[in-house]
Amino acid sequence: MRVGLFGGTFNPVHIGHIKASLDIKKEYSFDRVYIIPAAIPPHKKPVGIADASHRLEMTRIAFDTYPDFSVSDVELKRNGPSYTIDTVKQFMLEMGDHTELYFIIGIDAFLEIDTWESYRNIFDMLPLIVMTRPGKWHNSGMSDVEAVERYLINEISDKYEFSSSEQCCVHKKKQPVFISEVTPFDISATEIRKCIKEGKEIRDFVPAEVDAYIKKKGLYL
Numbered sequence: 001m002r003v004g005l006f007g008g009t010f011n012p013v014h015i016g017h018i019k020a021s022l023d024i025k026k027e028y029s030f031d032r033v034y035i036i037p038a039a040i041p042p043h044k045k046p047v048g049i050a051d052a053s054h055r056l057e058m059t060r061i062a063f064d065t066y067p068d069f070s071v072s073d074v075e076l077k078r079n080g081p082s083y084t085i086d087t088v089k090q091f092m093l094e095m096g097d098h099t100e101l102y103f104i105i106g107i108d109a110f111l112e113i114d115t116w117e118s119y120r121n122i123f124d125m126l127p128l129i130v131m132t133r134p135g136k137w138h139n140s141g142m143s144d145v146e147a148v149e150r151y152l153i154n155e156i157s158d159k160y161e162f163s164s165s166e167q168c169c170v171h172k173k174k175q176p177v178f179i180s181e182v183t184p185f186d187i188s189a190t191e192i193r194k195c196i197k198e199g200k201e202i203r204d205f206v207p208a209e210v211d212a213y214i215k216k217k218g219l220y221l
């Protein structure tokens with residue numbers, strides 16, 4: 001079985017998350033993708049973050065119609081901050097050796113991974129899939145592939161190199177890092193929260209049911 005793990009704050013979940021993860025599921029022939037909202041994002045300021053139960057519910061509503069997607073509350077059930085390394089360990093333990101696990105992450109989050117708990121160990125444990133995203137996330141002049149390769153060399157190990165035959169960054173002792181161009185959808189949760197504060201409509205950015213949930217609960221006002 002091939003499984004993708006896609007973590008995030010999902011504050012709120014939006015169409016960018018849905019489209020990108022659908023693309024990844026198809027490209028990597030995953031049997032299942034787990035969407036994993038973080039309980040207490042350790043590297044984000046907790047200002048303006050909706051209660052975890054709301055973010056979990058919105059994520060469930062958003063992915064409800066996609067049969068091969070599950071929303072996981074593992075990070076919400078654990079005490080303390082949500083560390084990806086703990087989540088990966090938990091999935092590995094529960095799913096066993098017959099499951100190939102991959103970690104899915106957007107390029108903006110990837111390029112800050114050195115702020116995560118035990119981040120170097122993640123690269124020993126499972127392959128990563130870095131998704132492209134509209135916006136400027138790194139120095140001009142570099143392609144996304146170059147930026148990911150440079151970052152890996154600087155922050156993780158200088159033995160990483162891009163393999164054009166395998167279309168990923170490879171390392172003799174560490175897991176590969178794939179870079180995937182997903183359908184661009186230029187939206188962020190920050191932009192959505194800003195729209196809500198300004199009284200603007202968000203119906204183009206989130207599923208209708210998520211829009212209705214946000215309005216009903218009066219979130220992000």
Ligand code: ATP
Nearest residue numbers: 008009010016020105106109133185187188189190
């Ligand atoms: P915020 O604006 O609050 O930082 P966000 O829109 O980046 O939120 P997150 O919940 O932080 O949403 O994102 C979870 C993961 O999804 C991250 O790895 C992020 O890079 C990725 N992601 C978010 N939006 C997109 C998008 N439009 N296209 C591709 N990846 C995305």
